[in-house]
Amino acid sequence: PDDELLDAACDIVSGLMTGGPAQGITDYADAPKTLELLVGHLEGRASSIHHYLALHDIEQFLADDDRWSGDAAPEWPPGTRDTLKLKVRGILTRPEWPAQATAELASADGRAFFEAERAARALGIDTLEANLRRVATDPTGGSWYNVMGTVDEARLQRVLDQARALIPLEALSSGPGMELWFGPDFKGHSDLEWIVQGLDRFPGRGWDFIATALRTPVVRGRWTALRTLDRWPRSAWPPDAAPTLVAASKVEPDEDVREGMIALAAGDRLQQPTFDLADDAEVGSGGP
Numbered sequence: 001p002d003d004e005l006l007d008a009a010c011d012i013v014s015g016l017m018t019g020g021p022a023q024g025i026t027d028y029a030d031a032p033k034t035l036e037l038l039v040g041h042l043e044g045r046a047s048s049i050h051h052y053l054a055l056h057d058i059e060q061f062l063a064d065d066d067r068w069s070g071d072a073a074p075e076w077p078p079g080t081r082d083t084l085k086l087k088v089r090g091i092l093t094r095p096e097w098p099a100q101a102t103a104e105l106a107s108a109d110g111r112a113f114f115e116a117e118r119a120a121r122a123l124g125i126d127t128l129e130a131n132l133r134r135v136a137t138d139p140t141g142g143s144w145y146n147v148m149g150t151v152d153e154a155r156l157q158r159v160l161d162q163a164r165a166l167i168p169l170e171a172l173s174s175g176p177g178m179e180l181w182f183g184p185d186f187k188g189h190s191d192l193e194w195i196v197q198g199l200d201r202f203p204g205r206g207w208d209f210i211a212t213a214l215r216t217p218v219v220r221g222r223w224t225a226l227r228t229l230d231r232w233p234r235s236a237w238p239p240d241a242a243p244t245l246v247a248a249s250k251v252e253p254d255e256d257v258r259e260g261m262i263a264l265a266a267g268d269r270l271q272q273p274t275f276d277l278a279d280d281a282e283v284g285s286g287g288p
Contacts, residue, residue, distance in 0.1 A: 006045065009038055010054035017057040025061060025074075032076045039087050046091050049104055049115045056122050059088045098123050105130040110141045117146060128155060132162060139166055144191045148198025160195075160206050167191055169212045176252050177217030189218045196221070200228045203236035214248045219257060222248075226260045230270035 001009065013034070016025040025031050035058060042051055061067065062085045068074065101123055104116035113134060120127045128150040135142030144163070151159045172188055179186070196213045199206045213225035229241065242265045249261035260270050 001041065006041060007048075007050055010050060013038060014054050014057045017061050026067065026072065031074065032080045035084055036080070039084055039091075042091060043087060046094075049101060049112075049119045052092065052097055052101075052119050053115055053122075055088050055092055056119070059085070059092060062088065098125060101125060108138075110138075113141075114143075117143075121150070126150065128152075128159075132159070135166065136162065139187075143194075145194040145198075148194055151198070153202065156202055156205060160209070163191075163195055163209070167195075169208065173212045173215035174217055175215060176222060176248070176254075176257075178219055178253055179217045180220070186218065189216055189221055192216065193218070193221045193224045196224050196228050200231040203232040204238070207238045207241070211244055214244060214261075219254050222252070222254070222257050223260065226257065226264060226270055229264055234267065 013025070016028060016031075019025065028034070039055070039058065042055060046052065046055065062081055068081070097119070101116050101120040102125060104112055105120060105127065107113045107116060113130075117127050117130065120130075128147065131143060131147045131150060135144060135147060147159060167188055169192070172192055179189075192209065192213055195206070195209050199209065210225045210228060213221045216222060229237065229245075245261045245265040249258050249265065252258035252261060264270060
């Protein structure tokens with residue numbers, strides 16, 4: 001196969017690894033032979049981060065013991081899984097990958113950066129600085145989801161200071177509505193949501209972001225603020241948190257969010273709303 005066909009095969013196999021709601025790799029009768037052929041080609045031709053990520057997806061699938069147990073386990077020829085695991089690990093541990101991923105983190109191309117960032121994390125490379133540069137130089141293409149996923153306590157203050165400089169918090173707190181944040185007009189709202197969601201690991205930090213999210217017109221943003229507060233110990237709440245929730249509940253148009261505000265203000269735990277707020281990070285993470 002030429003390079004274009006090989007890259008396309010990597011795309012298809014990675015998509016099958018994701019699975020659901022459509023059928024995935026475990027539903028594909030030719031999966032063992034397909035993976036043997038693809039990995040066989042990549043043993044001699046793997047040269048791009050795109051190839052690395054496909055191999056990483058294959059390794060994750062092969063290493064997931066839950067998929068390989070029970071009645072739904074794939075019925076593969078004996079030894080095929082173990083042989084593939086060894087071959088894939090051999091390619092992924094080649095010494096050139098860390099330097100290549102690090103170099104491509106400087107790419108101005110959105111897709112190249114997205115792939116390099118994902119590969120770097122898989123290789124154990126700290127990507128926070130690269131993500132901060134990305135959101136600073138390309139606010140519409142950067143990913144606050146990735147920033148908050150890689151920040152630690154020691155660097156959180158710098159991240160929040162940069163977010164305050166780049167995200168118009170006052171403009172986002174225009175009052176509750178029933179909006180969704182999908183689309184370019186809501187980029188600031190999605191950025192705010194990823195920051196607030198990431199703050200659940202840092203009790204007591206970034207209250208101004210949470211307070212802003214409680215006043216955003218986007219329903220998801222307000223619910224995310226409630227979920228973060230629910231995960232903080234009550235002792236970490238700022239003094240004005242409960243009064244802010246009470247005031248917000250009086251003008252809240254969504255019944256689920258309003259009940260959540262009242263419950264948290266009263267010291268109760270949050271109940272899951274009727275709408276789904278699964279962590280669909282890729283939708284708003286800045287990836288292609």
